[in-house]
Amino acid sequence: MGRYLVRRLLQLVPVFIGTTFLIYWLVWSVPGDPFAGKCGDRGCPPNYRAMMTEKYHLDDSIWVQYASYMKNLFQGDFGITFGGREISDIIATSYPNTLKLAVVALAIEAIIGLGAGVLTGLRRNGFLDNLVLVSSLFLIALPVFVIGFVLQWFLGVKWGIITPTVSNEMRFSELIVPGFVLGSASSAYIARVARTSIAENRRADYVRTAIAKGLPMRRVVGVHLLRNSLIPVVTLLGTDLGALMGGAIITEGIFGINGIGRQVLRAIVTKESATVVGIVVVLVLVYLIMNLLVDLLYAALDPRIRYE
């Protein structure tokens, strides 16, 4: 297990460098003058231009720019916006909000997806199975903004069950509906994967053995069947956190959440390249860490991987 962990950690290094370089390169090679429109109608003063050019090595090659950016990054310096604001500040205020939203979405996804998947996997072709099948198709087919606006209108505006937008405190109770909206399509996918996995393993020989041992059905399903069927579901859930955070922009917009989606959009529109890179680099880290966690969990669930 120790060697497995070290190997997986070492694999992260080239992936991190490769992805961050691509991002840096793409974002900074967007054509146009980075100073255009930054300082009002009169244009930026020469000393400000010189300072920012110096700071981001704008006169040097992309390699030098990237290297100096990474050097600063490892010292915890994300740089500053053209307006002089610390980018780490923007990240520190917006990231926790998006993370909270994504974690709530992930939890809802796991509960709905796994629950529906297990129930339908055990009884295929029943009424419940067909109901879940149709509703999951529905959830997958509907765009997030439709689900978001419809729920906001009915639950928030018309019936007043929830507050239509999320307050700055980001209370858990306020996040349930936005979390559901964000995770709706994914929970449908998870229900499907779990259903297939359960149905496949339900007929496995070891399940028959467990029944033949005279174990109660809830133990056969809850211990023997579930542990084996969870492996593909865990993979899907783990890698989904990054996707949820990156894809939260629409949900954040609908429910007025100050998250990274909003910040990235603003940064792209105003050509704040350093902000875009900073936010995306952290997102890359989230992806990498979640992937590592999934692999570790995978090994914990399946000993055959651990002993390879």
Added chain:
Amino acid sequence: MTEQSAPGADGSGRPSGRLLEVDDLRVEFRTRDGVAKVINGVTYHVDAGETLAVLGESGSGKSVTAQTIMGILDTPPGFVTGGQVRFHGKDMLKMSAEQRRRIRGEGIAMIFQDSLSALNPVFTVGFQIAEQFRIRRGMSRSDAKKRAIEMLDQVKIPNAKGRYSNYPHQFSGGMRQRAMIAMSLALDPEVLIADEPTTALDVTVQAQIMDLLGELQRERQMGMILITHDLGVVADVADRIAVMYAGRIVEEADVYDLYAKPAHPYTLGLLNSIPRMDEKGQELRTIKGLPPNLMNIPPGCAFNPRCPMAQPVCRENVPPLLQLGRGRASACHFAEELVNRD
């Protein structure tokens, strides 16, 4: 010859003092392509301390009968359409799911053919044995572990204590089957069903496992049902043999009688198809033809299209399983001729 039916089948369902009886069992598989009649009136029994070998080709229904006894028949497609399975005289097919569950493991236990797929890959072998002591006997974790190690020791797994925390894939085939045996015997069952326990193993290991099974069966005075398609395997271990063909018992006899004077042409064919040293270099003798399609079993005796002795009567009447005396029974119109020949 008396006109009574096969042993154990008094048809009344009254307790007969037998440990386990299968009585006129009928099972069919309902599939999209049609209904396959897999078991067509199987009757056999096993008593404490004896080993019954159930012999037959794949598709003869021997495993399905065992699955029905255990209550692990996949439904759908499998449906029991008739007959009884009596344990201590009580029909298990009429019991509640909970009553049946309590019999599994403690009353009747089962060993499966492929130990690699039959053991759960994600739990240690020790856990899977100890689990029964914890769940069924309510033992503490440490007591259950101690008992599980004892069980591993009993099936002669070296370094049982160290092996306790190994996973199934870390065991060799033979050791895994030993672990499987330990697991099935954990709750001290009265009947052990071994479904092709050595088929997946090397020939040298096969003998060891059969010896172990025979030894444990004698020690514990269990009733054992040994399901196999290998005549060579059963000779040393079995007391009686029931031969199955197309979902019916076609012959039942003591091991010695069956080998010496088979009373059914199918059994004769099986015996003749065992390769022999004194016939080295000659072509192997086989039973010509294929087992019948269970969705369309030929009328009369199911074996008649392949039978070298077949007469017109065989194509019309299904021969009943009739007693030939001394615990022998055969379902052949010409059983007497066969036994009395030469």
